[in-house]
Amino acid sequence: MTDTLEKQTSSALQPMLRKLGYWASLDSDDREAVLALPHTVKALSRNSYIVREGDRTSTSCVMLSGYSIRHKIVAGGARQIVAIHMKGELVDLQNSLLGVADHSVEMLTDGRVAIIPRDEVNRLAFERPNVGKAMWFDTLVDASIFREWVANVGRRDSRTRLAHLLCEFALRLKVAGLGEETHYELPMTQEQLADATGMTSVHVNRSLKGLEADGLIGRSTPRSIQIGDWRRLASTGDFNPTYLHLNERELA
Amino acid sequence: MTDTLEKQTSSALQPMLRKLGYWASLDSDDREAVLALPHTVKALSRNSYIVREGDRTSTSCVMLSGYSIRHKIVAGGARQIVAIHMKGELVDLQNSLLGVADHSVEMLTDGRVAIIPRDEVNRLAFERPNVGKAMWFDTLVDASIFREWVANVGRRDSRTRLAHLLCEFALRLKVAGLGEETHYELPMTQEQLADATGMTSVHVNRSLKGLEADGLIGRSTPRSIQIGDWRRLASTGDFNPTYLHLNERELA
DNA sequence: CGGGAGGTTGACAATCGTCAATCAGAGTGG
DNA sequence: CCACTCTGATTGACGATTGTCAACCTCCCG
Numbered sequence: 001m002t003d004t005l006e007k008q009t010s011s012a013l014q015p016m017l018r019k020l021g022y023w024a025s026l027d028s029d030d031r032e033a034v035l036a037l038p039h040t041v042k043a044l045s046r047n048s049y050i051v052r053e054g055d056r057t058s059t060s061c062v063m064l065s066g067y068s069i070r071h072k073i074v075a076g077g078a079r080q081i082v083a084i085h086m087k088g089e090l091v092d093l094q095n096s097l098l099g100v101a102d103h104s105v106e107m108l109t110d111g112r113v114a115i116i117p118r119d120e121v122n123r124l125a126f127e128r129p130n131v132g133k134a135m136w137f138d139t140l141v142d143a144s145i146f147r148e149w150v151a152n153v154g155r156r157d158s159r160t161r162l163a164h165l166l167c168e169f170a171l172r173l174k175v176a177g178l179g180e181e182t183h184y185e186l187p188m189t190q191e192q193l194a195d196a197t198g199m200t201s202v203h204v205n206r207s208l209k210g211l212e213a214d215g216l217i218g219r220s221t222p223r224s225i226q227i228g229d230w231r232r233l234a235s236t237g238d239f240n241p242t243y244l245h246l247n248e249r250e251l252a
Numbered sequence: 253m254t255d256t257l258e259k260q261t262s263s264a265l266q267p268m269l270r271k272l273g274y275w276a277s278l279d280s281d282d283r284e285a286v287l288a289l290p291h292t293v294k295a296l297s298r299n300s301y302i303v304r305e306g307d308r309t310s311t312s313c314v315m316l317s318g319y320s321i322r323h324k325i326v327a328g329g330a331r332q333i334v335a336i337h338m339k340g341e342l343v344d345l346q347n348s349l350l351g352v353a354d355h356s357v358e359m360l361t362d363g364r365v366a367i368i369p370r371d372e373v374n375r376l377a378f379e380r381p382n383v384g385k386a387m388w389f390d391t392l393v394d395a396s397i398f399r400e401w402v403a404n405v406g407r408r409d410s411r412t413r414l415a416h417l418l419c420e421f422a423l424r425l426k427v428a429g430l431g432e433e434t435h436y437e438l439p440m441t442q443e444q445l446a447d448a449t450g451m452t453s454v455h456v457n458r459s460l461k462g463l464e465a466d467g468l469i470g471r472s473t474p475r476s477i478q479i480g481d482w483r484r485l486a487s488t489g490d491f492n493p494t495y496l497h498l499n500e501r502e503l504a
Numbered sequence: 505c506g507g508g509a510g511g512t513t514g515a516c517a518a519t520c521g522t523c524a525a526t527c528a529g530a531g532t533g534g
Numbered sequence: 535c536c537a538c539t540c541t542g543a544t545t546g547a548c549g550a551t552t553g554t555c556a557a558c559c560t561c562c563c564g
Binding site for chain 1: 407
Binding site for chain 2: 541542543544545
């Protein structure tokens, strides 16, 4: 824990290690094993798909830069975004371990991912229990976020729902070392915000302006969000970060 | 796989074994290890809580009989049910491994559960990789169901939403060996259906009657559901069982 | 300068929630 | 056996949050 100097800074999997190390303490053997995972790095452009619903995948992947989303299409063509992923996150344990993809994963922005064979992930998980626990923990936290999203779209009004998403995003960005809590750039259009919150883009626009009018957020450009009073925004968003299962120090 | 005669029929954990065996093939050592998990059986009455949001739990539990739900309370007191659990299901890997519960688990009916210390579950998972894989797989399927629920609540209209839930329930009951696909008893009130689908009880009632009026379901009593034409109900419910990740044979 | 994507706004419609009354069935005590 | 009570189901009238449609605006980029 204290010898934070990493030897293998050369591996592209550094962001994954950071993430796993966040959930469980890994010794140097664990870390080496993670960084030694065979993988190929791939640059992907916005709107390209990592996995399509129905695919049979046998690889997992880790976000190295950029953002991606998971989504489902319902009858009638409407789309629901069920998760947003950022640097370091394990994007597809989910689909790959289950065999046939029950949802699609799409790049939200340009970015790079590392592709890892599923079998290698599986092997590592059981050869190095610390790593396995971290990965398991990671999937459990993902599940926790899904649950919060169910509650968010199911039982909160649109204003609260949006504010909640803005809070979650802010905090996750901060934890991932990608931004401040006071200001960040949304990587998504209002239509995509709508698909994530079960609203329409028109209503997202109105709600966003509503939050702005009430001084809860500032927007120097449509996508850049400033949060003046975190407490107040969290309160209107009914945002309690417990479900993110962060370490104590992050919740200051 | 072929020698299906179980020796330890005495263990209360039989339903858990059935479930895990569904996800991965377990050899006889694996099975014995599962059944040998230390546990205490507890009878719980309807509306009693297994875990409350905010609790620090160090035990997991398995449903032996009856039904339970996971739910979250949002600002204003509204409730969202995020999962329904039935016999054999591992109800609380989720909360217990994560430390502090991000949601409550409540009995929907009278029933019995087996309480297992978290550490024992953890130990078993890594001592017997087959079992560990089955448990991991189980949590991934749970997550998949959460994703479907996000889509259900976020992007489907109330009629479709309800029909979807009825289909999911029917199929899961069948797989758990608890009923037929053509007829079953709902273990929940309309208010609870509402909390699961993000609706109000009044609207659940109307939608249910709507489905009935259109001949999609029959109801001899308010809670007993008959499904005449599965295809038609599945179609109006936009129900595609992929997300349940069942074995081929179950999807006939 | 033209085209396109995304953001903004208004008028209108509708799904769904709220409130409140009534009904039906199960369990209880007399 | 019957009133009484409680929970859950059902129904109607009404209101409002949110969706739909469509126009227009703004910025970016070739």
